[in-house]
């Protein structure tokens with residue numbers, strides 16, 4: 471009885487603390503500065519109209535995520551040459567809103583944006599994953615080279631996947647793979663140059679066991695070169711199934 475009383479008292483205190491914090495720091499939309507939303511007592515640093523304007527990728531190719539005319543299909547180039555990963559899931563398109571948040575997170579040290587993006591993604595994935603029968607054994611966030619990670623102070627992919635991994639109770643395996651080379655920034659390279667730039671960029675750390683079913687997590691999939699190279703590395707090291715999850719997909723790489 472005493473234990474139950476203590477638990478209820480503690481829960482009440484946590485709720486009161488959250489309520490106070492909301493009053494002192496009300497949520498503010500990170501995109502337009504209007505009031506943020508409160509959903510079931512949880513704050514969201516996004517307003518309703520910015521939330522509605524985010525573009526979903528509901529008809530992505532099941533293998534590479536590129537938007538198609540209809541949902542549930544596989545695109546021509548994946549049929550011709552299937553990628554080394556088994557599926558790719560990106561709930562959003564890399565367009566205004568999501569794009570702004572991701573750029574701020576990656577290049578302007580806005581770690582606060584990771585929480586919002588992580589929550590948005592977590593929401594979209596939870597719906598989708600309710601229909602999936604097998605969950606992965608572990609999630610591997612795309613590693614940064616040690617030098618870049620030092621400059622940035624954090625790995626955005628690791629920060630983004632935390633809320634979802636916690637919700638799904640899937641371990642994050644962020645030490646399994648190392649990025650060996652400080653590759654040139656990919657942003658301005660063509661697809662061919664990206665492939666050459668990334669060849670041999672990843673390696674599984676010595677002494678680490680590779681789980682059977684993995685998910686690679688990246689913030690944004692542009693041409694798919696990074697996740698392709700990492701999936702090859704993981705499969706060569708013994709993974710049987712590798713899926714890819716990301717926040718957003720660039721609809722037409724090169725545009």
Ligand SMILES: [Zn+2]
Pocket residue numbers: 499500501502503504516517518519520521
């Ligand atoms: Zn807004």
Ligand SMILES: [Zn+2]
Pocket residue numbers: 531532533534535536544545546547548549
């Ligand atoms: Zn495809």
